Amino acid sequence: MNAFLSILRGFPRYLWTGWGAVASILLFVALWELGHQRYGDLVLPAPLETLQRVGQMLSSQGIREDLLITLKRAIWGFLICVGIGSVLGLAAGLFVTASVMSRPIVSVLMGMPPIAWIVLAMIWFGMGDLTVVFTVVVASLPIVFVGALQGTRTLEGHLKEMAQSFRTPLPMMFTDLYLPHVFSYLFPAWISALGMSWKIVVMAELLSTSDGLGAALAVARTQLDTTGALALVVMLVGSLLLIEYLLMEPIKREVEQWRE
Amino acid sequence: MARVAELRVEGLSHRFGRNDVLRDIDFQLGQGEVVSVVGPSGGGKTTLLRLCAGLLDVEEGRVSNRFDSFAFAFQDPRLLPWEISLDNIAYGLKARGMGRRQRHRLASDIGLRFGLELGDLKKFPKELSGGMRQRVAFARALVIEPQLLFLDEPFSALDVGLKRELQRLLVKQVAEQRTSILFITHDLMEAVRLSDRILLLAGDPGRIVQGFGIDTPREQRDDAFVYGETAQLLTHPQIVQSFELSVNA
Numbered sequence: 001m002n003a004f005l006s007i008l009r010g011f012p013r014y015l016w017t018g019w020g021a022v023a024s025i026l027l028f029v030a031l032w033e034l035g036h037q038r039y040g041d042l043v044l045p046a047p048l049e050t051l052q053r054v055g056q057m058l059s060s061q062g063i064r065e066d067l068l069i070t071l072k073r074a075i076w077g078f079l080i081c082v083g084i085g086s087v088l089g090l091a092a093g094l095f096v097t098a099s100v101m102s103r104p105i106v107s108v109l110m111g112m113p114p115i116a117w118i119v120l121a122m123i124w125f126g127m128g129d130l131t132v133v134f135t136v137v138v139a140s141l142p143i144v145f146v147g148a149l150q151g152t153r154t155l156e157g158h159l160k161e162m163a164q165s166f167r168t169p170l171p172m173m174f175t176d177l178y179l180p181h182v183f184s185y186l187f188p189a190w191i192s193a194l195g196m197s198w199k200i201v202v203m204a205e206l207l208s209t210s211d212g213l214g215a216a217l218a219v220a221r222t223q224l225d226t227t228g229a230l231a232l233v234v235m236l237v238g239s240l241l242l243i244e245y246l247l248m249e250p251i252k253r254e255v256e257q258w259r260e
Numbered sequence: 261m262a263r264v265a266e267l268r269v270e271g272l273s274h275r276f277g278r279n280d281v282l283r284d285i286d287f288q289l290g291q292g293e294v295v296s297v298v299g300p301s302g303g304g305k306t307t308l309l310r311l312c313a314g315l316l317d318v319e320e321g322r323v324s325n326r327f328d329s330f331a332f333a334f335q336d337p338r339l340l341p342w343e344i345s346l347d348n349i350a351y352g353l354k355a356r357g358m359g360r361r362q363r364h365r366l367a368s369d370i371g372l373r374f375g376l377e378l379g380d381l382k383k384f385p386k387e388l389s390g391g392m393r394q395r396v397a398f399a400r401a402l403v404i405e406p407q408l409l410f411l412d413e414p415f416s417a418l419d420v421g422l423k424r425e426l427q428r429l430l431v432k433q434v435a436e437q438r439t440s441i442l443f444i445t446h447d448l449m450e451a452v453r454l455s456d457r458i459l460l461l462a463g464d465p466g467r468i469v470q471g472f473g474i475d476t477p478r479e480q481r482d483d484a485f486v487y488g489e490t491a492q493l494l495t496h497p498q499i500v501q502s503f504e505l506s507v508n509a
Contacts, residue, residue, distance in 0.1 A: 158338050161315055165332035166352040166404075176351070180342040258342040258384040 007254045014250055021245075045227040053231035054238075063216060067235065070212040073129060074201040077136025078194055085141045085193070086186060089148025099149055106142050114139040114200050122208050132204040132212070139200045140193040147189025151182035184256060191248050198240045265291045265327045265407055267312060267442065272321035274307055280465035281307050285321070287459055287468065291407070292438035294478075296455040297468075298445055300503050304466030305444045306412055312442060313410045327440065331406035333414040337397035339385040345371065345396045346381040352404040366403055374399045374429065391422045398426055402433060411443045415450060427454060431478050448499075452489045453481055462502040470498040 029047045036046045057063040092098040117138050121131040155178065163177055205214020213232055220228035272285040281304040289295045297305055310316040312323055313332055331352060339348045346367050347354075353363035371381050374395045385393055394414065401409060415423045431454065433439050445451055451458045452474065460470040472493065476485060493499055 162338040
């Protein structure tokens with residue numbers, strides 16, 4: 001509760017520090033404009049035109065629905081992978097054998113390209129929500145799993161001994177020792193998984209569904225509608241940036257003040 | 261009958277795998293007494309301390325600790341990086357179930373006495389210097405007013421000034437609260453300055469080969485006394501042998 005209030009209090013100041021980020025994004029847009037003037041509409045439509053298109057899309061029923069569908073899939077995939085990955089990782093971290101055994105499996109999962117998962121999922125589950133959500137989950141799961149695993153494995157014996165020397169009761173061991181430590185590994189893993197989910201969801205949709213932003217992107221491609229495609233990309237990246245910088249980053253700053 | 265507060269170690273031996281670390285250790289520590297164990301590095305001193313504090317299981321022999329409370333100060337500060345100094349100091353009080361307001365009051369009182377400033381109490385360990393961290397660690401050990409204090413070379417990484425200051429605070433604590441201390445060090449001067457009795461732990465396997473008593477009251481031990489006494493100890497044959505001091509050095 002305290003942490004929540006402190007995040008809210010710090011929010012205006014945090015936003016104010018965003019000017020630097022805005023400046024660098026504007027610089028990027030300027031380069032984009034330069035590219036547009038050099039190569040023309042078909043290759044690189046003007047930023048202004050793209051933004052107008054985003055505005056149009058957001059006010060049209062169809063794309064708004066697609067956006068919601070995509071968000072829903074990404075968030076479901078993310079939540080499921082966070083749930084399963086964290087629990088499995090923590091459990092594996094508690095046992096030496098489990099953590100040693102899981103390492104090669106994680107390497108295999110990490111090495112498997114998401115596109116391969118999409119193909120398999122299409123065969124297993126057909127074309128639809130399940131395929132997309134499944135792909136998001138398998139692709140981001142290893143990241144969360146490894147974060148949780150490292151969190152439990154790396155707690156220093158030194159601190160545990162200190163806690164023992166004060167005869168720390170078990171509940172306090174959890175609240176003061178284990179949780180803060182594990183969380184400091186888990187949270188960054190969650191953020192990476194979120195970014196991963198966002199990217200995978202579009203790719204999976206593009207190949208396997210007829211709705212969602214990914215499908216809209218596929219349509220834009222067949223019609224050689226570069227402006228439309230760019231507008232969709234802007235929407236996707238924009239929504240990820242909003243979630244990451246308005247939600248995740250302030251939380252991260254609050255809970256990780258103690259980090260070096 | 262009132263319980264006699266004392267730490268009694270009888271026939272204590274310990275091994276790690278095939279390594280004999282400690283063999284047949286006997287000594288006792290009464291209330292208000294400061295006993296230091298000196299000996300070369302790697303001679304099993306820390307193991308002895310951990311056995312006495314119950315951080316390691318006793319396998320052979322007996323350790324009976326009849327003090328009501330004890331605290332441990334380690335060689336490194338071992339602060340929780342995610343808690344501010346104030347909460348780190350209050351850690352032991354929290355473990356005893358003391359309420360937030362009260363433990364913060366006690367913690368900030370002792371923190372200030374140990375040379376921390378109000379601003380430091382709100383800082384995370386990463387923002388403090390090494391010396392400040394060790395002050396916090398000391399405050400954390402002493403705020404619970406332990407009857408027995410285990411010290412594992414807590415001064416070894418500190419500069420001379422800070423070392424002296426913390427030692428002075430410690431001497432005061434012993435005098436005022438009759439705190440007993442079991443103190444581990446490889447620094448003879450430190451031992452001479454602080455202890456009533458010095459036990460010499462020879463290495464490989466660790467065993468106590470000699471005890472020295474120092475009768476001069478702690479408050480009267482000035483530098484000249486400490487230097488003189490240390491110089492005298494350094495010529496003692498057992499010490500020469502244990503520390504492998506070469507005679508010509």
